[in-house]
Each structure stands twice: as C-alpha cells, then as structure tokens.
Amino acid sequence: MTDKILPLLGRRSVRAYLPDAAVSEAELRALLEAAMAAPSAMARDPWRFLVLRERADLAALADLLPHGQMLRQAALGIVVCGDPAQAHRQEISYLLQDCSAAVENLLIAAHLLGLGAVWLGVHPNEDRVTGIRRQFGVPETILPVAAIAVGRPAEAPEPRTRFNPDFVHAGRW
C-alpha cells in the first residue's frame, strides 16, 4: 500500500538548492495549476499567489522570514495569500484552510516535478504579514498566509511518515 502513497511520503522539506539552476515557466505553471486544483470551502478559491524570481526580491523576502534564508539560493519564492472578502462567509478559518490545501498541493507538485520546496510560516506573525505587504505592494485587504521556496534540490531526504498510533481514536475519543 505504501508504494501507492509514495508521492506523499516522498514530499519532504528541501532547504538546499543547486546554485544558478532555474525553474522553467512550464514548471512554474504546473506548480500553480496544482495549487489551484486544491479544494476550497464552497469552491470560493480565495487564494492568490505572489511569484518572486528576481534575486533582490528573494533576498528581501528572506530578510522578512527568520527561517527563510534558503530563499537566497532558491530559484523561486511564492507567497500564498488569501482574499478574506472572497473566502466562504469571509471567515479567516476557511481562508487559512483553503490556502493551506493549495500550499500542500504546490509542495507535492514540486516533488512530482523533481524540484525541492519548503513551507515557510507567515500568518499569524504580524511582522511578517506587514513586512510582506509593505515590501511587495500587497494591499491591506489581502492576507499573506505562507511562503514557499522552490529550487532544484541539492539534498534528497528519504520518504517517511510521522504516523503515530496515539493520534488515532476509533469510534469514540
């Protein structure tokens, strides 16, 4: 059974990338298609994507994210944002759930394409939300949720799960 879910077990956080190795337009398009193939509450698709490819922009994003220094070597940075006005019932909870499903799809797509990627936390850190808005002209009405660094992998972590039977309750808690 494990072989069938290998695309999921094989998606690992990849934080080291080959220098000067680009990601093609076709690959970027596939990443975004995968992200926008995620389900969203009432199919409201409140997700929005800020794509950064310039070295200076990637460095500016790294300056805002304490765990995002690998962005300086990445081919691509993608900030996944949500538009609260478009989310189901304008609920931030649904916006976060929808955007997170899109992020996870994008990370799995990167793995399927032979790329490496890592999820970098933004929301609910107010400094990061505000800093990203200011740096990249994101309107106050838009909520930056998470950032993703993408590159050609310079490391290949083994597939794994962190399955823990204590986390599973059957029938009743």
Add this chain to the structure above:
Amino acid sequence: MTDKILPLLGRRSVRAYLPDAAVSEAELRALLEAAMAAPSAMARDPWRFLVLRERADLAALADLLPHGQMLRQAALGIVVCGDPAQAHRQEISYLLQDCSAAVENLLIAAHLLGLGAVWLGVHPNEDRVTGIRRQFGVPETILPVAAIAVGRPAEAPEPRTRFNPDFVHAGRW
C-alpha cells in the same frame, strides 16, 4: 508537465459511493500515514484523528453536517482535529494550517488508492464543533477542524485545475 501532476488534478471531491463496499484496514492505515506525512509548523504535528466506521456513527456525523449526507453511504468518516496545546506557539492559525495540510494529503492518498473522498467543513462553525465534541466524547481541549467521507467511488469526475491567471502576481502585487 500536466501528466506529472495528474495525482493532484485527479483528486476531485467524490460524494457518491458504492453501497456496502468496505475500506480495508491496510487502506485506512495508508490514509493516516499519508495524513501524518504532511508538514507542520516546527514539526509539532498537532493533528489528531477520530475514525468512524460504524453505520450509526456515520449517521450521527451526517446529522451534524448539513453538506455531509453522503456519510450515510460512506465506508469511513474521519474527523481531523487539532490539539491547540501542541500547535506551534499554541496558535490556532498554525493548527488550522497543519490540519489542513494533513486533510489534503489524506484526500490525495484516497485518490491514489482508488478511493473517493470529500472534505466537509467543521471549524469555525460552532454548532458543528460542539456537536462533534458532544457526540463522540471529544475533549473541550481538542478542536475539530474538518471531516472527511471516504468510500469506493460510484462517480469518477475528470481531472481538472481551476487555474486562474488573475490570481497570480509577478514580482509586485
């Protein structure tokens, strides 16, 4: 490029299941392994899983979820919950992001296994959160986030993305 991301484009919401078609223990285990292979903020893995297989339990969950009537025909219902005390910085935002990544992994795993599944909203609907806690003995300290119905598919929606170029901003918003 599209062929490589087909596992993601092919994951669709499946709401009709073959009657009396069970999901094996090995399949359930693979679904949970996939869910727990998701990334989580600071690897805190705050996700918890309530697995329902009894017809009466599936009907009781359907009673609580207005869009969850397919649970009455499903082989399996899984309520994905979060433990706020275990989430990074005890932030509900991180808990929601982590649990949503686990839900999306579980849905993709169902598709890879030839099963059908659908994401049913719970949080932030207070009636659903409270009703699930009461019905299944979930402690007040645990937050039900989403439910998933799983069964052998009686429908096969086509792969697709909802890619929208207007949702993509390059370099600056």
